[in-house]
Amino acid sequence: MVVDADERSLASLCDCHLPEARTQSCLRAPPAHADQSTVTDASDRAEREHQIVHCRIRPVLPFDEESDDPGSHASPAPGEVAHAVDDETVQVKCSRPGHPPINKTFTFERVYRPADPQREVFGDVRPLLTSLLDGYNVCIMAYGQTGSGKSYTMLGPRSEVRPVLPPDCHSDLGLVPRAAEELFRLISENPSRRAKVEVSIVEVYNDDIFDLLAEDTCTATPGVKCEVLTTKEGRKEVSPLTCTSVRSAQECMMLVGAGLQLRAMRATSAHAHSSRSHLIITVALTTTPAWDSSGPGARRAEGLGHLWSPHSRRAGLGPTSCALTSRPSNLTQQSRARVRSITAHRARPPLAPAACGREEAARFPQSLKWVPGGPAWRHRWAHRAGPRQAAAGGPGGQRVCWCVWSDRVSPEGDVLYKPEPGRPRRRPGGPFGAPRPHSLQEQQAHPRAAGCARRRCKVAGDSVRVPLPEACG
């Protein structure tokens, strides 16, 4: 596969941006005699193998009936548009006026039916936290059209009083609060590991990036617009983010809740509380062996949670893809998390996915790749650079994406990602296993990472309509 111009320029921007740019460029550059397309193909394939795409079908909700989304008129029975055939396959009924109805089938690593509870979804995320603790970088991203359930999946149902549900509504908690809880539970299992957890929260709104944990020193108001500088080479550079240290899941979620209060929200035709921005929550974990509090034994890994709507937030602007990266490094060299690179990319003005079909589908796999310097990329770097660098931060590359999908799909039904033909649908060891096959030696070093297996579940029935969850008190 040939990298398109935009991606190539993004990749080169990222390379040049980092202090270790020269090394990385060398590692990324194919040998002079190599066939360019072969090298790109191989690295592309390697990256894709670390991207695991799940699909969650949102239940039909009362506001769907009231929606005036033109896409919805194309389908007489919205609740039956998307149908989970089995745990890996979705069938979409496409009916366009004047065309005979057809069914299209899409495959994923895992498909969640509308009735699947939050804990079911989290069951597939849990192993990533073990990997995070073992020094791997992980990234979880929710992608989908407005109202398709990204925020619900990541955070839980929205509460008027508090954007993140209180602990008594545990059954509805989203991935972020559950992950925070699990992370601290794992940390508490081995206190000798001395773990430090830092959180940063960024909102990307139109073309602006806001550090939601920073406080304006003049007005003492939270949420500060980050300065984005364009270097001579045309790279975007962002001022370092605020990283707040947290000691418990509650502290972590209080920060997230405070950050969410600042997010831009507006009613759309799809639903009343549409978040009008992309949100990136980064949890940086630094573990230090008890015998070496400042030396090279310190390891750092990052877990990123993205909420990403593919549509533009402002007419005329394309989507912004954004990567927050922080090179795995020991604490003596890097005492706080720093945003090493935020690369923003403007694509052509997009259409809302409900209307764009094939075009969006074609872009979706690419959009995952628009995260140069992201975990998968770093994994390649660490892997090729040898065990020393890998040991410094552990290979990353585990990335899960929820392509959340409501009943409102395009008549073409082409919103979804479909793995390339020939791509293995399951990697040995499960999709959440180590990013590459582990040798026996490595397995002994990272027994839990190697042992992660995908949790499978069977849900009876294919019902697409489910009642709303009970309101939380």
Ligand SMILES: Nc1ncnc2c1ncn2[C@@H]1O[C@H](COP(=O)(O)OP(=O)(O)OP(=O)(O)O)[C@@H](O)[C@H]1O
């Ligand atoms: N699996 C689900 N079960 C029950 N309700 C859901 C589910 N997914 C989403 N919802 C509800 O659907 C509505 C829209 O979901 P949500 O706000 O998560 O969409 P979104 O994709 O984040 O939208 P936007 O991009 O506009 O912010 C919310 O009221 C949410 O509670």
